[in-house]
Amino acid sequence: MGLIKKIAAVTALTGLLTMALPVCASAETVEYETQILSEETTSFYKQWKEKYLIKNNYVTDKSQYYVWYSEEKYSDSNRTVEVTVSEAHGYGMLIAASMADYDTDAKEIFDGMYWFYKDHLSGIGPNLMAWQQCDNGSAIVDAPSGEDSATDGDMDIAYALLMADKVWGSSGDINYRQAAVDVINDIMEYEVNKTDWLLQLGDWVYWSDKNDKYYSAARASDFIVQYMPVFAEVTGDDRWNKVYDSTYAVINDLTSQYRTGILPDFIIKDSAGKFVPAPADFLESAYDGYYYYNSCRTPWRISMDYLINGNSNALDFAEMINSFIISSAGGDPWEIKAGYKPDGTPFEDYNDLCFTAPFLVSAVCGNNNEWYNEVRDVVVNYGDDVYFGDTIKMLCMIVADGGWIVPDSEKTVLIGDINLDGSVTLADSVLLQKFLLKKETFSDEQAKAADINNDGAINCFDWILLKRIIINL
Numbered sequence: 001m002g003l004i005k006k007i008a009a010v011t012a013l014t015g016l017l018t019m020a021l022p023v024c025a026s027a028e029t030v031e032y033e034t035q036i037l038s039e040e041t042t043s044f045y046k047q048w049k050e051k052y053l054i055k056n057n058y059v060t061d062k063s064q065y066y067v068w069y070s071e072e073k074y075s076d077s078n079r080t081v082e083v084t085v086s087e088a089h090g091y092g093m094l095i096a097a098s099m100a101d102y103d104t105d106a107k108e109i110f111d112g113m114y115w116f117y118k119d120h121l122s123g124i125g126p127n128l129m130a131w132q133q134c135d136n137g138s139a140i141v142d143a144p145s146g147e148d149s150a151t152d153g154d155m156d157i158a159y160a161l162l163m164a165d166k167v168w169g170s171s172g173d174i175n176y177r178q179a180a181v182d183v184i185n186d187i188m189e190y191e192v193n194k195t196d197w198l199l200q201l202g203d204w205v206y207w208s209d210k211n212d213k214y215y216s217a218a219r220a221s222d223f224i225v226q227y228m229p230v231f232a233e234v235t236g237d238d239r240w241n242k243v244y245d246s247t248y249a250v251i252n253d254l255t256s257q258y259r260t261g262i263l264p265d266f267i268i269k270d271s272a273g274k275f276v277p278a279p280a281d282f283l284e285s286a287y288d289g290y291y292y293y294n295s296c297r298t299p300w301r302i303s304m305d306y307l308i309n310g311n312s313n314a315l316d317f318a319e320m321i322n323s324f325i326i327s328s329a330g331g332d333p334w335e336i337k338a339g340y341k342p343d344g345t346p347f348e349d350y351n352d353l354c355f356t357a358p359f360l361v362s363a364v365c366g367n368n369n370e371w372y373n374e375v376r377d378v379v380v381n382y383g384d385d386v387y388f389g390d391t392i393k394m395l396c397m398i399v400a401d402g403g404w405i406v407p408d409s410e411k412t413v414l415i416g417d418i419n420l421d422g423s424v425t426l427a428d429s430v431l432l433q434k435f436l437l438k439k440e441t442f443s444d445e446q447a448k449a450a451d452i453n454n455d456g457a458i459n460c461f462d463w464i465l466l467k468r469i470i471i472n473l
Contacts, residue, residue, distance in 0.1 A: 040380050041397040042102050045095070048394050052387055053092065053109065054083070056116060058139045064119070065112035066133065066140070067092035069387045074135040082143060086129040089117060090156025091391045097163035098398050098405060110164055114174055116140075117157060122149040124203040125190035127182040129153055131202065148204035151191045151222045155199075158183035159227050162234065162407035177234075178422055184231045188239060196269070197239070197246040199223070201283070216269040217278065221294040223247050223263075225314065226305040230407055248313045250275045251302065260344040261321025265294035277342055290347065291340040293354065293388075299325075300358035300396050303365050307399070308406055318365035325359060326371055333359065333371075333378040353382045353389030357396045364400055376400070416469050418442070418449045424469055432463050 056064035067088040072081045096103075096110040103109070120142055122128040131153060132146025161180035164170075170177040190203035193215065199222045200206075201214060208215045225247055232240035253275060255261055266278035266288045277289035285292070299321050306314035324344055329335035336356050337346035357379050363372040379393055398404060416424035418431045432450055434440035435458065442450060442458075450458045452465040 037098075037102060037398065037401045037403045041394075041401050041403070042099075044380075044394060044397065045099055045102065048095070048390055049103075052391065055112070056140055059115075059119075062115050063108060063112040064116040065092070065109050066116050067387070067391070071386065074137050076137070078137075080134045080136040080141075082132060083135045083140065084133050085146070086131045086150050086153025086157070088153075088387065088391065089113060089129060090153040090160060091395060093117075093160035094156055094163065095391075095394055095398070097160050097167055098403060100167045107168055110160075111174060114161075114164075114176075114179070122203055123147045124206055125149055125154075125186040127179075127186040128190060128203055129157060149191065149202045151187070151199050151202055151219070152224065154183060154187050154191065155222065155224050155227055158187065159224075159230070159407070162230065163405045166405055166407045175422060181235055184235050184240075185237070187231075188235075188237060192239070192243060193218075197242045198250065199243065199247070213268065213282075217282070218250070218267045218275075219294055220251075220263040220265065220267060221297045221301060223251060223298065224301050224304075225311070226301075226308050229309060234407070248311075251317060252313060254342075255317065255320060258343045259320060260324040260340075260342070261299075261317055262291045262324070262340050262342050262344055263295045263298050264289045264342060265292045287339060287347070290342070293338075296338075296352075296355040297358055297392060299362035300360075300392070300399065303362040304399060304404070306365050307361070308404065315365055318362040322359070322362050322366045322368070322371070326368070331371070331374070333375045353379070353385045354392045356382070357389065357393040360396045360400045415449055415452060415454075416466050418446050420445060420449070424466075426470060429463070429466050429470055432458075432466055436460060436463060 052068050054066055054068045056066060066084040069084050069088040070082050072078070073083070074081045093110060093113050096106050096113060100106045117129050120130045120133055120140075122130050128149040130142040130147045131150040132143040133140050134143050158180050161176045161183065164174075164176040165180065168176070187199075190206045191200050192198070193200050195210060196216055198216070198218045201217060201219055201222075205214050205217075210216075225244060228240050228244035228247070232238060232244070250267065251263065254263055254267065254277075264277035265284070266282050267275050268278045268282065270276050279289060280286045282288040284294075299318070302314055303318040304314075305311045306318060325336060328340075328344060328346070333356055334351055336351055336359065337348050338350055338352035338355050339348040340346050356375065360372075360375050360379050363375050366372070379397065382389075382393070385393070414422070414424065416428055418428040421427075431440060435442055435450065447458060450462060452462040452469070
């Protein structure tokens, strides 16, 4: 993969109720400098923040925040109440980083969400997040059934940390970039099927035998393909490109049959080795094999890979699902239904914001100005909703405005950190001395860190400069 393209080709007029259709990514890209968000988006952010962002008042040594995803709060007479999940937490971290130019509290909020995440780690993957938390009246604790991870939350947390590194840098109290790498490496270790190279449902599948029905299962809403090339370049782990290619192979195969673009909530591998929609009640509901409350996010998640990386598979997907939904809804976004069978037959008769908002992103990839404006009008003016719909709306509006942050994907090197432990110490000086005495060899990354004066050579002058750096620390 080449260097990740920076978002700037997606443009939107700001502060207008009727907006021109943004232009998708092309071969020409511009380096990200600042978020470009409409007044509609920033105004909605204030509402979202007031309604869903909660400070953890049980913790006093440092600020912690989480996204309140349920409609219940603890009271003296209540049982323990579920208050958040890792999915919501990842969304919140993405939103906080995206609002760095618009909210003076954004960094405090983001850091508070980071510390909350660190207090609620999975019992399996050491850098992954336990998927559900509850309020018991004296603390926010992991739910007994929620101490393992859910893949999409971990993916978003990792990407949000890279966003934070882009916006604020990693030289403060939190090394965002290293934290992101730790999460990404754990996702690869604990949440990737190494047979088919697909994301699994969570780290709880890590212990499954290859013959277990969950081992090869996937959740289409976890197909956050835009992140995968970034993860590959940040970590230097080319296996992420294998996951990227394998994910598109499944997407393309599943959508080729009906050409609706519809993907099921859950996908399994049948006895012939083919990936197919899961049966009813596979994991969550009778609609596990349909386009429902998981896969409703795919028009946003997959289309973004065209907007950011210019992937032609993502464009094909976006155009396919746009064509289907315009036809199915008769050109009226209010008629987008909350559930479809793979062949495109609706099985619910109502709409829901979490189904409509993602089409705002896929619409950016089309050439239908009228459809984009119609969808945006519905999304902006939908009215009161719940956490899931409002939070997806918040994220999709950021993307549609062209304000999505694309991290620096090249693996950076801390000059002087020759042993690559994240800091410059006397141990690095000792290691450089051994190299000069030909008692040690360096990897390419170590060599970059050891070339203190950046003259293309490693010699005694670098050692002198390194000792000065250490003395002045």
